[in-house]
Every structure is written in C-alpha cells, then in structure tokens.
Amino acid sequence: MSAQDIRYGDLSIGELHGSLSDPLLDTMNFLNEVTFRYPDAISFAPGRPYDGFFDVEQVFAYLHEYVDHLAAGGNSAGQIRDAIFQYGPTAGRIQDLIADSLRVDEDIDVPPESIVVTVGCQEAMFLVLRALIAGPDDALLVSSPCYVGMTGAARMLDIEPTAVEEREDGLSIADLEAAIEAERARGRRPRAFYVVPDHSNPTGTTMPEPTRHELLDLARRQDILILEDSPYRLLGPRPHLPTLKSLDRDRRVVHLGSFSKTAFPGARVGFAVADQLVTDAAGGAGPLAAELAKIKSMVTVNTSAVSQAVVAGMLLSCQGRVSELNAKTAEYYATAMRSTLRELERCFPADRREALGVRWNAPSGGFFLSMRVPFLAGNAALARSAEEFGVIWTPMSYFYPDGGGERALRLSVSYLSEDEITEGILRLARFIEAESAAETEL
Amino acid sequence: MSAQDIRYGDLSIGELHGSLSDPLLDTMNFLNEVTFRYPDAISFAPGRPYDGFFDVEQVFAYLHEYVDHLAAGGNSAGQIRDAIFQYGPTAGRIQDLIADSLRVDEDIDVPPESIVVTVGCQEAMFLVLRALIAGPDDALLVSSPCYVGMTGAARMLDIEPTAVEEREDGLSIADLEAAIEAERARGRRPRAFYVVPDHSNPTGTTMPEPTRHELLDLARRQDILILEDSPYRLLGPRPHLPTLKSLDRDRRVVHLGSFSKTAFPGARVGFAVADQLVTDAAGGAGPLAAELAKIKSMVTVNTSAVSQAVVAGMLLSCQGRVSELNAKTAEYYATAMRSTLRELERCFPADRREALGVRWNAPSGGFFLSMRVPFLAGNAALARSAEEFGVIWTPMSYFYPDGGGERALRLSVSYLSEDEITEGILRLARFIEAESAAETEL
Numbered sequence: 001m002s003a004q005d006i007r008y009g010d011l012s013i014g015e016l017h018g019s020l021s022d023p024l025l026d027t028m029n030f031l032n033e034v035t036f037r038y039p040d041a042i043s044f045a046p047g048r049p050y051d052g053f054f055d056v057e058q059v060f061a062y063l064h065e066y067v068d069h070l071a072a073g074g075n076s077a078g079q080i081r082d083a084i085f086q087y088g089p090t091a092g093r094i095q096d097l098i099a100d101s102l103r104v105d106e107d108i109d110v111p112p113e114s115i116v117v118t119v120g121c122q123e124a125m126f127l128v129l130r131a132l133i134a135g136p137d138d139a140l141l142v143s144s145p146c147y148v149g150m151t152g153a154a155r156m157l158d159i160e161p162t163a164v165e166e167r168e169d170g171l172s173i174a175d176l177e178a179a180i181e182a183e184r185a186r187g188r189r190p191r192a193f194y195v196v197p198d199h200s201n202p203t204g205t206t207m208p209e210p211t212r213h214e215l216l217d218l219a220r221r222q223d224i225l226i227l228e229d230s231p232y233r234l235l236g237p238r239p240h241l242p243t244l245k246s247l248d249r250d251r252r253v254v255h256l257g258s259f260s261k262t263a264f265p266g267a268r269v270g271f272a273v274a275d276q277l278v279t280d281a282a283g284g285a286g287p288l289a290a291e292l293a294k295i296k297s298m299v300t301v302n303t304s305a306v307s308q309a310v311v312a313g314m315l316l317s318c319q320g321r322v323s324e325l326n327a328k329t330a331e332y333y334a335t336a337m338r339s340t341l342r343e344l345e346r347c348f349p350a351d352r353r354e355a356l357g358v359r360w361n362a363p364s365g366g367f368f369l370s371m372r373v374p375f376l377a378g379n380a381a382l383a384r385s386a387e388e389f390g391v392i393w394t395p396m397s398y399f400y401p402d403g404g405g406e407r408a409l410r411l412s413v414s415y416l417s418e419d420e421i422t423e424g425i426l427r428l429a430r431f432i433e434a435e436s437a438a439e440t441e442l
Numbered sequence: 443m444s445a446q447d448i449r450y451g452d453l454s455i456g457e458l459h460g461s462l463s464d465p466l467l468d469t470m471n472f473l474n475e476v477t478f479r480y481p482d483a484i485s486f487a488p489g490r491p492y493d494g495f496f497d498v499e500q501v502f503a504y505l506h507e508y509v510d511h512l513a514a515g516g517n518s519a520g521q522i523r524d525a526i527f528q529y530g531p532t533a534g535r536i537q538d539l540i541a542d543s544l545r546v547d548e549d550i551d552v553p554p555e556s557i558v559v560t561v562g563c564q565e566a567m568f569l570v571l572r573a574l575i576a577g578p579d580d581a582l583l584v585s586s587p588c589y590v591g592m593t594g595a596a597r598m599l600d601i602e603p604t605a606v607e608e609r610e611d612g613l614s615i616a617d618l619e620a621a622i623e624a625e626r627a628r629g630r631r632p633r634a635f636y637v638v639p640d641h642s643n644p645t646g647t648t649m650p651e652p653t654r655h656e657l658l659d660l661a662r663r664q665d666i667l668i669l670e671d672s673p674y675r676l677l678g679p680r681p682h683l684p685t686l687k688s689l690d691r692d693r694r695v696v697h698l699g700s701f702s703k704t705a706f707p708g709a710r711v712g713f714a715v716a717d718q719l720v721t722d723a724a725g726g727a728g729p730l731a732a733e734l735a736k737i738k739s740m741v742t743v744n745t746s747a748v749s750q751a752v753v754a755g756m757l758l759s760c761q762g763r764v765s766e767l768n769a770k771t772a773e774y775y776a777t778a779m780r781s782t783l784r785e786l787e788r789c790f791p792a793d794r795r796e797a798l799g800v801r802w803n804a805p806s807g808g809f810f811l812s813m814r815v816p817f818l819a820g821n822a823a824l825a826r827s828a829e830e831f832g833v834i835w836t837p838m839s840y841f842y843p844d845g846g847g848e849r850a851l852r853l854s855v856s857y858l859s860e861d862e863i864t865e866g867i868l869r870l871a872r873f874i875e876a877e878s879a880a881e882t883e884l
Binding site: 051135140300 | 450453454455457458459493498509522523524530561562564566572574575576577591594595599620693702706708709710713719721722723730736740741744745747748749752830
C-alpha cells in the first residue's frame with residue numbers, strides 16, 4: 001500500500017487517540033524489528049516461558065479432566081455443554097478451583113466471590129486501574145523500573161503513573177512514603193501502589209520479607225491499596241517468600257494472578273483477588289471483584305470458557321498445587337539463571353568488572369536479571385549488539401515511565417539452552433568490552 | 443459480610459470510577475435478579491444462542507482439525523506446540539482463515555493484515571472506540587435504541603455517544619445526517635456511526651439494501667467511518683443482504699465480527715476488519731488493524747490461542763462457509779420467530795391490537811423482535827410480569843442512551859421451544875391485557 005493509495009476513510013496517526021503513537025510502543029516495536037532482522041542472534045530479550053515440557057496432548061487431557069470433574073459433581077450432559085459452549089458468568093466459572101489452589105499453594109484464604117477471572121493478568125490490571133483511578137486527581141504509584149503491561153494499561157486509560165524509583169537493592173519504603181506524601185501535598189489522592197515482589201520484571205529483584213511487612217504497614221498508615229503482581233513467583237526455588245496477599249490482614253492488597261507462566265500463555269487466563277468491600281449508597285456491600293466484573297462485561301464480557309476449562313483441568317490434575325506442577329520448569333529456569341551468572345562471572349571477573357564499571361544482580365529465580373553498563377544502552381547500542389556481535393537484550397530504559405535506566409539492560413534467561421547461554425554471554429561480553437572501549441575513547 | 447465488617451482498604455462506590463455505579467449496569471442487574479427469583483417463568487429476555495446442535499466433542503474435533511491443518515502446512519511438532527502453547531502475535535494467529543471465510547461467505551475481500559482477532563466482538567468495539575475517539579471533541583454517533591455492549595464500551599472510556607433515534611421502520615439517513623451536522627455545528631468532529639444492520643439487537647430491524655447504499659454515500663459525503671456490527675446476520679434466512687463492508691469502495695466501514703453466535707459463545711473469539719490506512723508522521727502507512735493491535739497489547743495482550751485454534755478448526759471444517767455450517771441453527775431460529783409471530787397474531791388479532799394500541803415488527807430472522815405496548819414497560823412492570831404472569835422480557839428503555847423506549851419491550855426467541863413460545867406468548871398476552879386495563883382505569 002502506498003501513500004497515494006489513501007482514499008476517503010483513511011486516517012493519520014495524529015487523528016487517532018494520542019497514546020497510540022506512544023514512544024513506549026514504538027520503542028518496543030524496535031526490539032521486535034531487531035529480533036526479526038537478526039534471526040541468528042542469541043536473544044536474551046523475550047520473557048518467553050520455556051515450552052519444552054509442554055505437549056499439545058495436555059490440552060485435550062486437561063479438557064477431559066474438567067469435563068469429568070463436572071460430571072462427577074453431578075452435572076448433566078446439558079450442564080456440561082453449557083459450561084463449555086455458552087456465555088458464562090462475567091466473573092468466571094472456575095473461581096472455586098482458583099480459591100482452592102490459592103489456599104493450598106499460597107496460603108491465601110479468600111472466598112471465590114472475591115475472585116474475577118480475566119483474559120490474562122493484563123486484563124486484571126486494566127480492570128483494577130479503571131475501577132480505582134476515578135480521574136486526574138487520583139494517583140497511581142508504581143515501582144520503577146516498571147513492567148510495561150502496567151504502564152501500558154495506564155496509558156490506555158490516560159492515567160499517568162507516578163514512578164517511585166528503586167534503589168540498587170530494591171524498593172525503599174521511605175521513598176514510597178515520601179512519594180505518597182508529595183502526591184497528597186499536590187492535592188492528589190494516592191490510591192494504589194503497583195509492585196512485582198517476586199523475581200520482578202524487569203530487574204529480577206525479590207522483595208525481602210521484612211520489607212513486605214513494612215509495605216503493608218505503610219499501606220494501612222497511608223490509606224492506599226497495593227496491587228501485587230507476581231507471575232514469576234512459583235518459578236523460583238523454594239521456600240517461596242509469602243505473598244503480600246497472604247500477609248494481608250486488612251484487605252489492603254489486590255492480588256493480580258496469572259496462569260501464563262505456570263499453566264500456559266496460550267490459554268490467556270489470569271485473575272484478580274479483590275476482596276475489598278465496596279459499599280453502595282444504600283449501605284449494601286459486596287466485594288471489589290464484583291465491580292471489576294461489571295467493567296469486564298464492557299471490555300471482554302467473559303474469559304473464554306474453553307480456556308477456563310483447560311486451566312481448570314490443569315488445577316485439578318495437581319489438586320491445586322501449581323507449585324508442584326511447575327517444579328520441573330522452575331528447576332529449568334533456576335539452572336539457566338545459575339549458568340548465566342556463572343558465565344557472567346567467567347567473562348567479567350571481579351577486577352575486570354570493577355575496572356569497567358559493570359555489575360549485575362543475582363536473582364534466585366524467575367526469568368530476568370539486570371546489568372549496569374558504563375555506556376548508553378539504548379536502541380542504537382542494541383542495533384550494534386545484534387548486528388556486530390550477534391546478541392540481543394532489552395534496554396532497561398524501556399521500563400522507566402519517567403526516564404532513567406539509560407545505562408542498564410535486562411537479560412531474560414527463560415528460553416535459552418546451556419550452549420546458547422554460554423555463547424550468548426561470551427558475545428555479550430565482547431559487545432560490552434567494545435562499547436566500553438569506545439566510550440573511553442570519546 | 444456486613445457493613446460493620448468494613449476495615450481499612452475498603453471502599454465506597456463513590457470512590458470508584460463513576461461509571462461503575464452506572465444506571466445501565468444496575469438496571470440490567472435487575473433483569474438478572476428477576477430471572478433468578480422466578481426460575482419457572484418463561485423468559486424472552488436472554489440473547490442466548492441455541493446450543494441443542496452443539497456437542498462438547500466438537501471442541502476436540504475442531505482442535506484436532508486445526509492441529510492437522512498446521513501439520514499439513516509443513517509445521518513441525520515444535521511449531522504446532524508453539525501455536526497452541528505460547529503467546530502469539532497480538533493481532534492473532536488465524537487472520538488468514540478469517541479472510542478466506544469472509545471472501546467465500548461474505549464477499550468481503552480484505553488482506554489478513556487488515557484483521558485483528560479479539561476477545562469476542564466486545565473487545566473489537568472497545569479497541570475501535572479507544573482508537574477513533576481521541577477526546578471530548580470527537581463524536582460517536584449510534585443508532586438508537588443501541589446494543590448495550592457499544593454503549594457500555596463507550597462508558598468505560600468516558601465517551602458519551604450521540605443517539606440517532608430510529609423511526610418505526612428503521613434508521614433514517616436524513617436524521618443521521620442532521621445529527622452529524624448538529625455535532626459539527628457544536629464544534630465537534632463526528633468520527634464514526636455504529637449500527638447493527640441485520641436483525642438488530644434490540645429491535646430486530648434489518649436495514650434495506652437501498653439504505654445501505656445511502657449510508658455509504660453519506661459516510662463519504664460527511665467524512666465519517668461506519669462501525670458495522672452484524673452478529674445475527676448469518677442466522678437469518680437466505681438470501682442475506684450484502685454487508686456494508688462488502689459494498690464499501692472507500693474503506694469507510696470497520697466491520698466488527700463475531701463467532702459467538704455462529705461457532706460458539708464460549709470461545710470468545712471475534713475480530714475487527716479495519717483496512718483503513720493510517721499514515722504516520724514519517725509518511726509510512728499501515729492498516730488501522732495494526733493500531734488496534736497496539737491497543738490490544740495493553741488490554742488483553744492476545745486472544746486465547748486455544749480458542750483461536752477451536753475457531754480455526756470450525757472454519758476449516760466448513761471451508762470457511764460459516765453460513766452453511768449454521769444453516770440448521772438459522773432454520774431453528776427462523777422457525778422460533780415464525781411461531782412467535784403466529785402466537786402473537788393469535789393472541790392479538792388485528793382489531794384487538796388496534797383497540798389496545800399494541801404492535802410489533804416481523805423480523806425475517808435473528809433473535810429479537812420489538813413490541814410497543816400502551817403502558818410503561820419498565821422494571822416495575824417486569825417484576826409484575828414475572829411474579830403474577832410467569833413471563834420475562836427486556837424493557838426496551840435499557841437500550842436508549844438518552845432516554846426513550848419506555849412503552850416498548852424486546853422479545854428474544856432464540857432459546858425457547860415451541861411449547862415454551864406458545865405458553866409464553868399466552869402469558870405475555872394476559873400480562874399485556876391486565877396492564878392495559880389497569881392503565882385505562884387510571
């Protein structure tokens with residue numbers, strides 16, 4: 001199609017809702033292009049779950065398991081057909097199984113009515129933001145660098161998040177409190193703080209247990225909600241730290257759940273645990289989850305009944321113990337992470353990384369780790385890295401809502417083999433040495 | 443849970459984003475409550491597809507069909523696993539099959555890149571509104587009474603649609619043009635007009651072919667887009683009138699597609715055909731569908747790969763001829779509609795309906811017909827109808843964004859048996875007679 005081909009009905013970017021031509025989306029698009037242009041490069045970019053332990057036949061087995069479960073529960077053939085075929089309740093069909101799983105696997109004890117099933121965790125984020133942020137006077141605070149799904153959902157709703165920048169060792173509760181008070185001093189109402197406490201995307205940081213308690217205290221003291229997003233949690237080694245939700249005694253935490261890393265991404269099933277009570281003008285009260293379902297009815301209506309059935313079968317197959325079902329995959333990721341750290345150590349021994357000003361963190365699990373480098377690690381550097389050194393990574397600056405992270409990058413280890421990690425880190429080291437040398441020459 | 447149970451972290455409706463406690467949602471909730479409270483009432487309310495021709499085994503068969511198709515196309519086991527298991531392209535995985543189907547079944551000839559696969563038609567509506575309505579100066583016009591999914595999606599984005607009220611015989615192009623010019627006179631930019639041309643929800647009206655041509659002419663003349671939503675189209679008798687999109691020579695029409703009535707609702711797969719060219723600042727051009735996919739990446743990321751696989755299998759099983767696959771179901775609905783009209787005629791012969799001031803339309807297909815009655819047919823009347831007469835219907839006023847329809851109701855015939863229709867219309871007639879008599883006494 002050429003520009004001359006444009007006729008009536010066609011549009012310019014400027015005519016569309018502004019955020020579409022967003023720098024964030026355009027920048028991420030660049031990463032996709034680089035990946036496409038250099039297919040032989042080793043890529044530490046995608047947060048892609050490993051699928052080597054998955055077989056297509058599992059989909060059929062899970063579906064059968066759920067159908068059998070419905071039959072065993074006394075459902076007629078017609079009722080089973082209804083559960084798979086028809087529009088279902090907007091809040092979902094499998095909240096009981098999710099609640100059971102949260103209880104046995106996560107020590108989160110909530111009634112099924114406080115859960116809404118969503119099209120992946122992304123929709124859960126979207127619904128929560130739509131409900132909680134009523135206008136420009138309501139502030140959403142986010143731990144920064146921040147997962148782009150949250151930043152993106154906020155942009156779709158014309159919400160500008162307030163970034164609370166993490167320190168080298170993670171979130172500082174004092175910094176968060178200062179940011180909340182600054183918002184209040186500006187006349188805004190701080191509503192919620194978004195954080196990924198376990199093996200965070202993008203940094204790989206895990207929040208220590210004492211900080212979790214401090215954060216909950218702060219939420220109570222400052223009257224805000226916490227949006228806890230923890231998709232990588234069960235993909236780390238045990239013992240897992242307690243979720244914020246399991247420590248929550250005052251319904252301060254909205255827990256955003258995902259089966260995209262633990263069951264499979266293609267199902268697109270996530271959920272929100274929102275047990276906060278909402279009172280209406282008549283004094284009646286119901287869970288926030290019911291309000292989220294009302295919004296959902298105008299966004300996607302239902303989460304696919306087929307997808308819910310598959311996830312339900314998965315939950316049934318492990319009696320809700322997703323952590324056990326994922327033990328092998330978690331070990332795979334842990335091995336990949338250890339290998340990556342070992343190869344980084346080999347390529348940059350202590351004196352060498354000191355001399356260069358290179359450092360990285362050592363996450364205990366999950367997909368990601370972050371690296372500081374002594375040069376600008378933006379799109380231009382990424383293009384050189386892919387073309388000249390055959391290695392791809394993600395600029396950390398993508399994840400800073402207010403700017404920052406220009407000299408840092410994210411490495412994802414989830415989808416690479418041992419050999420790819422060894423070769424990829426070697427290439428990365430060559431790239432870093434070359435860029436550092438060029439920087440020194442300037 | 444009692445109000446006293448409310449602790450920190452809990453909320454009042456007033457604290458949430460206003461539209462949540464929306465009269466529309468609350469009113470529709472009333473209908474659900476009535477349905478729940480009177481399970482023995484015959485309900486003409488739900489727009490529920492008939493599932494008697496569906497069998498759960500079809501899900502397995504469709505999935506196998508798609509897997510076999512991928513294998514026959516030269517995909518490796520790993521690639522097939524990827525297609526089912528992994529995150530896929532945001533715009534979808536099965537646009538080629540949808541494009542083929544639109545070509546053979548609907549005479550719509552568009553490239554796959556102009557299609558974005560969505561979580562039901564509802565998400566397609568949401569994405570299109572988010573893209574096209576950039577701010578309060580952009581006007582969305584809707585045919586009124588209007589499908590609540592569109593009104594609801596608009597509310598979620600704080601868009602106030604401008605209602606163009608239909609006349610007794612349907613949409614008047616002159617009325618629409620006057621509304622467009624009134625918006626322009628107010629300094630607003632009319633962007634798009636939403637309409638359900640075939641067997642409309644809620645009225646059952648079908649737009650005559652000459653009006654379709656007039657509407658396209660108007661769109662060109664007034665420089666607006668048409669949002670065509672036609673889920674009931676293939677559920678009417680043949681020959682079907684041409685879709686607006688098939689008549690569109692200037693890319694004036696965004697076609698919103700659904701498989702919820704033709705494949706099955708539980709899959710939650712819909713799509714938008716958006717072949718409008720969007721030019722960026724650099725002079726590059728791409729289809730509007732690609733911009734919609736960008737928004738989708740921040741709302742639901744992907745449409746379930748499992749659901750897409752099931753729908754793909756369905757499309758493959760009929761070589762894209764969904765109309766043929768649905769021939770039996772369409773006949774079922776047509777029979778139900780004929781029976782309903784016959785029973786109405788029997789209960790209200792010409793002189794009786796004249797005397798009462800009752801009348802209804804006679805749709806050729808689809809799920810719905812609309813009735814005018816000589817009394818207020820709101821929630822209070824609905825409660826009496828359910829409790830005293832054992833029959834449920836939908837107040838037409840639910841579907842008027844700006845008020846209206848107070849003395850009209852919607853009947854849905856899609857899910858009832860012959861006997862239920864006969865008995866249900868008898869009960870409805872008794873209710874109407876009683877309400878009319880009460881009205882006369884006042």
